[in-house]
Amino acid sequence: MHEDIHVGGGLVTAFVAYALAAFVILIILRFAFARLRFSRYVANAPLAEAGLYVCVLALLIAFI
Known part of the structure; x- marks a missing residue:
């Protein structure tokens, strides 16, 4: 992973x-x-959106 981000002194x-x-x-x-x-x-749209979010997050972590 990349370095930490400085936000408001934290x-x-x-x-x-x-x-x-x-x-x-x-x-x-x-x-x-x-x-x-x-x-x-x-069958369950909110569950599909949650799975899509996890997939997008994993792709961002893997490729950035």
Whole structure:
């Protein structure tokens, strides 16, 4: 992982920055999936979104 981030005199781990970036990407994907009516293809849409968030977060950690 990368170094800590200095915020307001405190140190925040890089994981927090990755988690926030993954959340922003998820918000964008939610708009795209809403237009495609993604929820009719899955049985539990919130669970699918949570899994998608975990996958995006893992990709950010692996590739950045």
